[in-house]
Amino acid sequence: MSTCKGYAAASAGAPLVPFTFQRREPREHDIVIDIKYCGICHSDIHQARNEWSEYQEECIFPMVPGHEIAGVVSAVGNRVTKYSVGDRVGVGCFVDSCRSCVECKAGIEQYCSVGTIWTYNFRDKDGSPTYGGYSDGIVVDENYALRMPANLPLEACAPLLCAGITLYSPLKHWHAGPGKRVAIVGLGGLGHMGVKIAHALGAEVTVLSQSLKKQADGKRMGADHYYATSDPETFAKLVRRFDLVINTVSAAIDWTQYLDLLKVDGTMVVVGLPDKDIPIGAFSLTGGRRSLAGSQIGGVRETQEMLDFCGKHGLGSDVEVVPIQKVNEAYQRVLKSDVRYRFVIDMATLK
Ligand code: NAP
Numbered sequence: 001m002s003t004c005k006g007y008a009a010a011s012a013g014a015p016l017v018p019f020t021f022q023r024r025e026p027r028e029h030d031i032v033i034d035i036k037y038c039g040i041c042h043s044d045i046h047q048a049r050n051e052w053s054e055y056q057e058e059c060i061f062p063m064v065p066g067h068e069i070a071g072v073v074s075a076v077g078n079r080v081t082k083y084s085v086g087d088r089v090g091v092g093c094f095v096d097s098c099r100s101c102v103e104c105k106a107g108i109e110q111y112c113s114v115g116t117i118w119t120y121n122f123r124d125k126d127g128s129p130t131y132g133g134y135s136d137g138i139v140v141d142e143n144y145a146l147r148m149p150a151n152l153p154l155e156a157c158a159p160l161l162c163a164g165i166t167l168y169s170p171l172k173h174w175h176a177g178p179g180k181r182v183a184i185v186g187l188g189g190l191g192h193m194g195v196k197i198a199h200a201l202g203a204e205v206t207v208l209s210q211s212l213k214k215q216a217d218g219k220r221m222g223a224d225h226y227y228a229t230s231d232p233e234t235f236a237k238l239v240r241r242f243d244l245v246i247n248t249v250s251a252a253i254d255w256t257q258y259l260d261l262l263k264v265d266g267t268m269v270v271v272g273l274p275d276k277d278i279p280i281g282a283f284s285l286t287g288g289r290r291s292l293a294g295s296q297i298g299g300v301r302e303t304q305e306m307l308d309f310c311g312k313h314g315l316g317s318d319v320e321v322v323p324i325q326k327v328n329e330a331y332q333r334v335l336k337s338d339v340r341y342r343f344v345i346d347m348a349t350l351k
Pocket residue numbers: 040041042043044046162163166185186187188189190191208209210211248249250251252253270271272273274295296297334335337339341
């Protein structure tokens with residue numbers, strides 16, 4: 001076992017405080033990663049506050065959140081072939097899966113029917129709790145690690161491991177590209193990567209944000225159009241406009257209003273995970289043969305494809321790097337939608 005330093009919440013909603021814990025000795029296919037940066041995903045906040053209690057089993061405390069992990073390999077197990085000491089690597093939302101079900105075989109381990117092993121707030125195959133990336137190191141099987149694009153700063157790569165893949169996967173699955181009109185709802189961590197990736201895929205991109213405060217940023221990231229959802233005119237103006245709407249909002253909003261913005265046969269993909277069920281109007285679905293869908297991160301293979309795509313197109317995340325001592329403050333700012341556009345913890349500040 002090796003001792004790691006990190007930050008953890010001791011109980012639901014408690015502030016994150018310094019925490020020391022053990023990681024396993026590397027097994028033959030494991031790599032040891034010296035974590036340099038970790039993004040703060042809104043899911044970290046939902047989980048540290050136990051906001052998904054209606055949908056998942058009990059949270060495990062103390063909880064070390066963090067699943068946008070970027071670092072450098074510091075040691076390898078004796079049968080590792082994919083990585084060497086010194087490689088720049090990442091770990092996303094899961095660290096293992098059953099490896100033998102239909103979904104794992106198809107490379108969509110995030111939907112493993114036996115059970116994806118999540119990076120934190122979960123139990124590993126041996127029953128021990130998993131601890132996330134708000135820490136100085138992690139041990140992971142080489143098959144669940146990713147190679148970072150060489151041309152992007154590591155801190156700008158970290159958010160790709162969750163925010164990037166969570167938008168890339170549905171954009172690809174629902175064929176965002178030339179001739180397609182895509183709306184991204186919410187310009188936060190997920191949303192800003194959605195704008196960049198959809199634009200790079202050649203789609204016409206519209207941001208639907210609560211206000212016009214971030215309009216200039218959205219346009220710089222590649223949005224062709226930008227509307228405020230606080231203006232009721234927006235919904236009248238954009239009715240039946242989009243092929244694809246991707247909803248990244250972390251709170252409960254009226255989905256029916258957004259379904260009405262879809263063309264016939266359009267799809268709204270929900271990626272935001274509010275803590276409550278949301279009612280929808282059946283007529284908005286039937287009246288345009290519309291689809292309401294959902295999507296959850298991406299598999300290992302697709303995550304690597306996304307990282308290579310972001311490298312090729314120069315798509316790093318817009319980050320605000322913070323010392324770990326400011327993590328609780330950063331959470332408060334995310335909750336106020338005051339994030340430009342992802343907080344990333346500098347793990348050197350743990351020392
Ligand atoms: P974030 O940075 O906080 O962004 C969410 C954005 O939603 C905000 O920036 C804001 O955008 C908008 N928003 C927030 N509250 C709102 C409200 N009450 N009404 C309307 N709009 C509101 O969060 P994130 O890290 O991008 O995560 C977003 C959600 O996705 C979270 O629920 C998270 O748990 C979930 N998530 C899902 C997956 C998946 O695999 N499906 C992966 C990662 C995260 P504007 O200021 O532009 O309005």
